[in-house]
Amino acid sequence: MKVPCVSLLVFIFGLLAVHGVDVCRYGEQFRCGHVxxxxxxxxxxxxxxxxxxxxxxxxxxxxxxxxAFGSCSPRFVCRYKNGDITRE
Structure with a gap:
């Protein structure tokens, strides 16, 4: 019984490695785009x-x-618009 369980786990991890599972951070989503x-x-x-x-x-x-720190934040965090400070 132990061998089939281990084999199943190895198979599952192999599939994940081959297909690549990207986990995005808060405010991000996996899609086609460009930085x-x-x-x-x-x-x-x-x-x-x-x-x-x-x-x-x-x-x-x-x-x-x-x-500027590389994370995604809600757009209301933007304080500057066209060089002026805004209060959105």
């Missing part, structure tokens, strides 16, 4: 289309922006 296309506080109002090649990874979810 150059993510919104930041500085680019929050930009309407320019992103032309970077799409790659799978963890990117900020809708309503979140990439902070």
């Amino acid at each position: 150059l296309c993510e919104k930041t506080c500085a680019t929050l109002d930009s309407t320019a289309p992103c032309t970077a090649t799409c790659t799978n990874g963890c990117y900020c979810a809708p309503g979140f922006v990439r902070t």
Whole structure:
């Protein structure tokens, strides 16, 4: 009985390793995107289309922006808009 259980666990971990399981942090979601296309506080109002090649990874979810510290936070954390301090 011990051998089949161990074999099953090895099989499951093998599948996870082959398919790659990405666990995204708070405010992120796994999808096709590009780091150059993510919104930041500085680019929050930009309407320019992103032309970077799409790659799978963890990117900020809708309503979140990439902070200077590398994490995704709700967009209300942006204090500066067009060079002025805002109170959103």
